[in-house]
Amino acid sequence: MRIKHLPLVLILFGILSFPSCNKKNLFEQPSVEVVSFALKELPGEYCHIELDVLVTNNDKREAMIDDVTYQAVIEGFTAETESVEVDQKILTDSPLALTLPLTMKTIDAVELLKILDKGDELAYVVTGIFHVDEPIKNLFDLPIDIEGTASVDVGFDDFYEQPEVEVNNLSIESSS
Numbered sequence: 575m576r577i578k579h580l581p582l583v584l585i586l587f588g589i590l591s592f593p594s595c596n597k598k599n600l601f602e603q604p605s606v607e608v609v610s611f612a613l614k615e616l617p618g619e620y621c622h623i624e625l626d627v628l629v630t631n632n633d634k635r636e637a638m639i640d641d642v643t644y645q646a647v648i649e650g651f652t653a654e655t656e657s658v659e660v661d662q663k664i665l666t667d668s669p670l671a672l673t674l675p676l677t678m679k680t681i682d683a684v685e686l687l688k689i690l691d692k693g694d695e696l697a698y699v700v701t702g703i704f705h706v707d708e709p710i711k712n713l714f715d716l717p718i719d720i721e722g723t724a725s726v727d728v729g730f731d732d733f734y735e736q737p738e739v740e741v742n743n744l745s746i747e748s749s750s
Contacts, residue, residue, distance in 0.1 A: 617683065619679065620678065627672050628670070
């Protein structure tokens with residue numbers, strides 16, 4: 575009689591434990607490699623940067639990424655939350671090249687540039703959500719929880735064009 579109810583108990587246990595399932599554990603987090611970055615405009619209070627990244631799918635499944643919402647913390651400096659339309663498929667055999675915005679307070683960005691200019695790597699944590707479009711399940715969310723380091727070769731002179739100086743008049747006075 576006890577064995578007769580065992581399958582029912584197991585099914586009930588499975589149903590009750592499913593809602594507590596962590597989506598983060600259902601797929602392998604992607605790897606992100608920062609290839610380069612560019613300043614979009616002269617900074618004011620905020621610095622608007624474009625990051626060229628390669629996103630490698632570490633999961634066994636390909637997915638159509640509709641959009642992504644993310645926030646980065648780099649060396650303890652928190653960037654603004656960003657939302658980007660991706661509308662591309664992330665494949666299992668080749669990385670996805672993306673250009674993603676990053677908005678930070680200019681004072682924080684200058685501190686990060688000083689670290690990069692010394693040749694040091696930047697530690698980062700990125701959290702957010704991929705909105706994945708899947709034909710059967712429709713649009714659903716997959717959490718992003720990525721951390722790592724980035725090293726980009728950069729100098730301060732890469733961010734602005736050096737001014738040209740033209741001397742129109744020169745006078746010399748001597749007191750001897």
